[in-house]
Amino acid sequence: MHGVEGYIYPNELELQWSVLIVLYPYLTGLVAGAFILASLERVFKVAAVKPTYRLALLTALAFLLVAPLPLQLHLGRPERSFEMYLTPHRSSAMAMFGFVYLWYLMVVLLLEIWLEYRVEIVGWSKSARGPMRWVYKALTLGSDDIGPEARAVDDKVGWIVTVIGIPSAFLLHGYVGFIFGSVKANAWWSTPLMPIVFLFSAMVSGIAAVLLLYMAAMKVKRRPIDMRCADTIAKYLFYVFLIDFSLEMLDLVHRIYEADESFRTLDFMVQTRLYVSQVVIQILLGTCLPLAILAATQIFRIGEAARRALYATAAVLTLAGIFAMRWNVVIGGQLFSKSYLGYTTYKLEFATREGLLPALALMILPFAILWVLVKLLPPWPEKQAILEPSDATIAGVKG
Amino acid sequence: MGRPATGRGRRAAADEEACVPGKLKHAGHLIRPAVVLLLGFALFLLVRGAVVPATFGELGHYRAASLDEIRQQAPAFAGQAVCAGCHAGVTAVRASGKHRAVACEACHGPSARHAADPAAVRHAPLDVVALCAGCHEKDSAKPKWFRQVESKEHSGGAPCQSCHQPHKPEF
Incomplete structure (x- = not known):
């Protein structure tokens, strides 16, 4: 049979989980990673990354809003997904994840963004014209108390929300790894390391995405890139990437050493069908090369312009590498037979429900949402009128 | 002279600290997102109450009343014994061959309507x-x-x- 090699069970011929299921952990990972970067400034007081704090929060929100859509499109009956919330089954990891998702969206991310932007929102609700004025008025939730005491309260509560948010972000992405890691019938997935590897790769991809978005936004706005910020993010990216790489290698070495009954099959698969996506794209181009670039920027004295180019290159390669990692996990885990005697092929369709076209649309959508969010809640001070803190204080006291 | 004044000062400071509503005055705006969340939760409970069937969860993770509804449906299959009641000859042939474990309706399809009125309802x-x-x-x-x-x-x-x-x- 075309595309099939050796002995394969009939239900393994066609892959059930398509490129959309590759996209799902990728998008969720970007959310968790962006949030962890935001928490660096808020909780761990890394002042250098402050220019990206708000952008990281908005990026997390934009990607979080799109994260469940690949699942909806894959399952094909979006109206039924609400039933997961109405009558959740406690033994279903997906159902429980629905609540983690809602918690993260409503209690962590939206609340933190609201607290962070409250002073400006109140200012814009007074200075904006036309319908935007009403949008900002609605976003104030009817409170214009932005006096120093109220802002001190916001700051304290924002810190608490971020502290709660860190384990929530870990849970959000750790769960995605858990979903794969707990499929005990699949030797490619079934490892307790899976949630941890997913989590660290999520942090890597999220940090790389925000670094790239920050540099791109500064380029578009024709503003100088804060190199102290970019250097610090690159440094953290390097450290987290090293841990992620070590964990993945640990998993690999463990598999080679353990060499259980699945090993020869998986080894053959990596050397044949997954060679390009795993060895070339994920490991060499997507991990070793960006790690080498980031290491070089840490060791050698490199000029600003060259550093910017190197950071951008490393970030793009990292994002491609992490996508390849998701691809190799999701698609790779379905290419071999449970009999360990045969292999199938994944044929990526184009303009179908689970084809390349909807996958591209879902990949672009978070950027469109982020564009709207950045217009609505500019992460960096704009030229438009904002109430000065002193005026705001007065307004708050009067209000 | 100074001591009572200091004592009063301390008491005033203590009173001020104890005046929790005064401290919470500037946290009033936090009630608003909490109210929005609670309203959302209340709306969710309202929708849940309206759309989740009353008997859901009584016997398991499904609607218990569906069992009665299913019971009320007319059976589509007649059963092996009913087929054998009229088609004794072919049943005997089948019983001595390799298909003896294959029920008549596995190949001929659900036959309850045919069994109820053999002349009017024929198998396709x-x-x-x-x-x-x-x-x-x-x-x-x-x-x-x-x-x-x-x-x-x-x-x-x-x-x-x-x-x-x-x-x-x-x-």
């Missing part, structure tokens, strides 16, 4: 090639002892019963 003619291939088409996942053929090569689309007797197949 069977697509024998497709029917036999459903079990006997060659597939490497099937056990080797099970009879299977590549139907195209084996018969070239000719009806199986032209060689095999379906109620008591011989090979």
